[in-house]
Amino acid sequence: MRILLTADAVGGVWQYATDLARALGGREVETVIALLGPPPSAVQRAEAAAIPGARLVETGLPLDWLSDGPAPILAAGAAIAELAGDEHVDLVQLNMPSLGAAAPPPVPVLAVAHGCVSTWWQATCSGEPLPREFHWHRSLTGEGLRAAHAVAAPSAGYARMVARLYGLPRVPAVVHNGRAFAPMANGAMQDCVFTAGRLWDRAKNAALLDRVAARLAVPFHAAGPIAGPHGEAADLRHLHLLGSLDATGMARQLACRPVFVSAARFEPFGLAVLEAAAAGSALVLSDMPVFRELWDGAALFVAGEDEAGWTRAIESVIGDADRRHRLGAAARERAARYTADAMAEAMLRLYARLLAHHPAGRRVAA
Incomplete structure (x- = not known):
């Protein structure tokens, strides 16, 4: 064919x-x-x-x-x-x-x-x-x-x-x-948070995550472009911006199994979520139908736009090593469906x- x-x-x-x-x-x-x-x-x-x-x-x-x-x-x-x-x-x-x-x-x-x-x-x-x-x-x-x-x-x-x-x-x-994921050699789990995507796209809700980052006591890293092709630009002051990462750079960020967060309002699938799940990262996701379909039982879901609620959810995972390990293991197991x-x-x-x-x-x- x-x-x-x-x-x-x-x-x-x-x-x-x-x-x-x-x-x-x-x-x-x-x-x-x-x-x-x-x-x-x-x-x-x-x-x-x-x-x-x-x-x-x-x-x-x-x-x-x-x-x-x-x-x-x-x-x-x-x-x-x-x-x-x-x-x-x-x-x-x-x-x-x-x-x-x-x-x-x-x-x-x-x-x-x-x-x-x-x-x-x-x-x-x-x-x-x-x-x-x-x-x-x-x-x-x-x-x-x-x-x-x-x-x-x-x-x-x-x-x-x-x-x-x-x-x-x-x-x-x-x-x-x-x-298709190559076997990843995980390093020591680090207390940090990570997101990835087109940060200029307001559907990704990076502005909310920027406000959340200001409330957290741990680093919140963000990968992806902050400017779009039509002149869109995200003004992000608290996220630690990494720029656009290639596959090697993404693997390096995910090797320490950060808590991966997506507050997206719109996502037909979400490849960045899948990459993080395959690496064994605990997932904290917006409570929308597509994420529920793909990750229900393997992620923590947060409804609404309140940064205090998102902060509490992330801190509840960062502060509980057993829960974080369980969520990461569940995410990795679920990711094996999506090859x-x-x-x-x-x-x-x-x-x-x-x-x-x-x-x-x-x-x-x-």
Whole structure:
């Protein structure tokens, strides 16, 4: 089998696409990774080049959430369809579903919903209507989802959210994200707290964690960019900012099994949480449906935005070594469900059904 995956180098879709391509390569599936948006770093290029059976194509095409209107995205969708034909792939996996609103590729299309402006807005700006300047994005994403031959999402909670918002006839198939983790040599457990992600993104709620950091007697480290591509910037004065970390840097931070915290308001899955769990870190997470789905029984959950409540929850783990060890062990055990191999096997089953039942032309998302 030969497939085309779309990806970008800005967020978690890069990690998802490279992990999936690597796992599929071990199953005799070739992948063409069609990169949209800003160019990858030298480290990312080297990572892609090392994946057996995969080839990175830097298209220079735009990302929908960095575009000011629909025309560039419709043109990008047409270009991806043309690339699929040129590359003689058997199937296209659009990790940006809005691309599917353009002319269809000559092969079956699977749209995977990893996040979009409209679901982000609904979760992050509760009660506020989506601004008119984003209506085109919602329209194209809905068209792309309905035009695909199948739709998937990385969690059941997010799948339901996508189905409701876009009026899909069926809830997308659920394939949990997965990571391939090398065995980690844990060092001595240290009394510190850690978070990671796009700190400029207000859905990650870094401002709340910054206020919590001011209340804690232990260091609170934070990895990730504080400035976004549209000029967004986080003013964080109490978190110990580490900048963006590569895989080695993340492993170094997680080796001491810090208490990992995510106060995210919106998260279709949460790869950083999975990385911390696989390292044996105790998890303190926002009490939202996706985190409950994935980590219930293996994490401490905190509801609301009150920094005093978050501080008490973190201190209750830091101050109780037995509880911290139990939570860390439970997180590591749960993380073993979410592997790259499990993800690849589930995706292969989706691909097989799609290739077996694909009729000529388009049909409503299944």
